[in-house]
Amino acid sequence: MLKFKLKIVALLSLFIFTISGCSYYKITDTATGNIYHTDSIKRHSSGAIELTDVSTNKTVTITNSEIQKISSDKFNAAKYKSND
Numbered sequence: 001m002l003k004f005k006l007k008i009v010a011l012l013s014l015f016i017f018t019i020s021g022c023s024y025y026k027i028t029d030t031a032t033g034n035i036y037h038t039d040s041i042k043r044h045s046s047g048a049i050e051l052t053d054v055s056t057n058k059t060v061t062i063t064n065s066e067i068q069k070i071s072s073d074k075f076n077a078a079k080y081k082s083n084d
Contacts, residue, residue, distance in 0.1 A: 024075035027051060028066040036060060037078035041067065054079040 027036040027049070038051040048063045055078055 022072070024070050024072055025051075026068045026070045026074070026078070027062065028068075029060075029062045030064045030066055031062075036062075037070070037075055039075065055081055 022039075024039050025037065025041060027038060027041070028034070029036070036051060036053040038054060040051065042050040044050065044061075046063075048061050049065055049067070050059065050061045052059045054075070
């Protein structure tokens with residue numbers, strides 16, 4: 001019975017960890033109007049943010065930005081969007 005309880009606790013912990021790490025963002029560079037989508041943002045002490053855009057796989061640093069949390073559906077749509 002103890003092993004069963006430990007398994008349940010481990011599964012619940014993994015589930016909570018997985019959910020908490022799944023944030024998606026739409027970042028708008030307010031200076032240029034460019035829009036980026038990412039699942040990770042690194043904030044610099046200067047106030048700038050660094051991200052890797054999912055559709056281009058390019059790392060970008062932005063000094064003036066608007067950050068908006070988005071759904072996984074919107075994130076995936078941006079990820080597979082054609083960059084013509």
